[in-house]
Amino acid sequence: MxxxxxxxxxxxxxxxxxxxxxxxxxxxxxxxxxxxxxxxxxxxxxxxxxxxxxxxxxxxxxxPAGEADEGESGPSRRFSATRLAAHREKLGLSAAAYGKLVGVTGQTIYKWEQGRARPRKAQLEGLASVRGLGRREVAEQLNAE
The missing domain is CATH 1.20.5 (Single alpha-helices involved in coiled-coils or other helix-helix interfaces)
Incomplete structure (x- = not known):
């Protein structure tokens, strides 16, 4: 049991x-x-x-720079690296001289032309103002500075 x-x-x-x-x-x-x-x-x-x-x-x-209002600042600008290089060549300027007109350094112009950087909105306005100048006006502005 x-x-x-x-x-x-x-x-x-x-x-x-x-x-x-x-x-x-x-x-x-x-x-x-x-x-x-x-x-x-x-x-x-x-x-x-x-x-x-x-x-x-x-x-x-x-x-890009916190600028949301395009209507107040004018028309939007387009940028082309090849057109920038062609315009600089047409004017016969060095990158440093062209940069002086735009308000940037020559190195910045080279980077823009190579497509490694893009200009900001304010710089696009500077490029647009230089684009409207001829050789004589450019020479006058560079001599004035």
């Missing part, structure tokens, strides 16, 4: 395992739910960060 103490011990262990299993199941379900909500929040944060980067790129492209 089996020992009553061993039977009692086995039954207590079985009931304890059953109770622990039910508690663990509820904890597993809660943990899975929390992991799913954390993953959803991470995806949402990544999506919002991506939208923010895109919006910053678009706003930087639209108004």
């Amino acid at each position: 089996p020992n009553i103490a061993s039977i009692l011990k086995a039954e207590i262990s079985r009931v304890a395992r059953k109770e622990v299993r039910t508690e663990i199941e509820t904890l597993k379900k809660a943990s899975a739910h929390h992991r799913a909500s954390i993953a959803a929040l991470r995806r949402q944060v990544e999506k919002l960060e991506k939208e923010l980067r895109h919006a910053l790129r678009v706003s930087a492209r639209v108004s």
Whole structure:
């Protein structure tokens, strides 16, 4: 005949395992739910960060120096590196002299002509004013300075 103490011990262990299993199941379900909500929040944060980067790129492209009002400042200016180089050659000026007319350095003119940099809006206005000058006016302005 089996020992009553061993039977009692086995039954207590079985009931304890059953109770622990039910508690663990509820904890597993809660943990899975929390992991799913954390993953959803991470995806949402990544999506919002991506939208923010895109919006910053678009706003930087639209108004490079924080200048949003184009209507008050006049017409928008276009820039072409090859046309800048051609105009400088036509006037027979060095990059330093051309830069002096525009209000920038000769190195900046070289970078613009090579396409490694682009002029800001105020500098585009300076380029437009120089574009309207002939050789004599350019020589006069350079001698005056």
